[in-house]
Amino acid sequence: MPDLSLDLHPETPADHAAIERLHERAFGPGRFARTAFRLREGIEPYHSLCFTARVGTLLVGSIRLSPVEIGPGTPCVLLGPITIDPAFQSKGIGGALMRRAMEQAKAEGHRLIMLVGDAPYYERFGFKVVAPGRLALPGPVDPGRLLVAELVPGAFEGVSGPVRGGLVAA
Template sequence: MTDLSLDLALETPSDHAAIERLHERAFGPGRFARTAFRLREGVDPYHSLCFTARVGTLLVGSIRLSPVEIGRGVAAVLLGPITIDPAFQGKGIGGALMRRAMETARREGHRLVMLVGDAPYYERFGFIVVQPGRLALPGPVDPGRLLVAELVPGAFDGVAGRVRGGRVPA
């Protein structure tokens, strides 16, 4: 990010309309049928883990993280969506949002993050491909795109089962 002045900040309610337009441009109407969307449906995100990226006053990126539960009550965080305005892709904005969200999640005591995404991109943030059959999601997922990252070493040891939307603790 040498040629853009990027401002990362917590998402606010006034950002919602711009973020929804960004999601619509990036993912289209088919986003509602995706398995990861189904996990987030009706689930409030962790507001302290949702960030925006701006260049000047223009919102150019967004990342959200939501609670999920795996198997018999293992708490985890679902990363996504992460969205970058197509005109600003390839400029390091996604990486900046990822680092901020992952560092904040670790600092807040979260242990495990999962996502559905491109392994070669997310490996640099500590994500690995989940062994096929270890986790069951509420819809189809390409097994090579189901990823996890331990924020605490060993957090994924022995974790298996159905993944479902969780709730932000009170």
């Protein structure tokens, strides 16, 4: 396949149906039972941190970040879902979306990002595996897949406790 001309754009309400179809193709109906989905349930994402990726007019990727809180009052951003159309995977689209969302989160003053995902993939973006037992999520999570990245050095020092969906973001 020739080099892709990739365009990243802030997500708009007009993108929602296409993004939902993309999530359905990538994750299937089981996505609603996942712990990360349960954290996001009923919580509006940070609209300024949600982006889409297009090749021409075709939506091929999406990333969303939502507010969560760790322990007694530590704000954090939950990354996910990040979804790439299966026909466009392994082309750098996920990395481009990750960098854009993380840069924007840092620019807006966010200090921590967490996610449930594949450590070898996300380590290149600064994510590290959370020590088992340090965070408690509202459902099962493979401890090797619970990851945190500090957008500000030292932001995760001393942070522990239950993780809850945050307040509705504007």
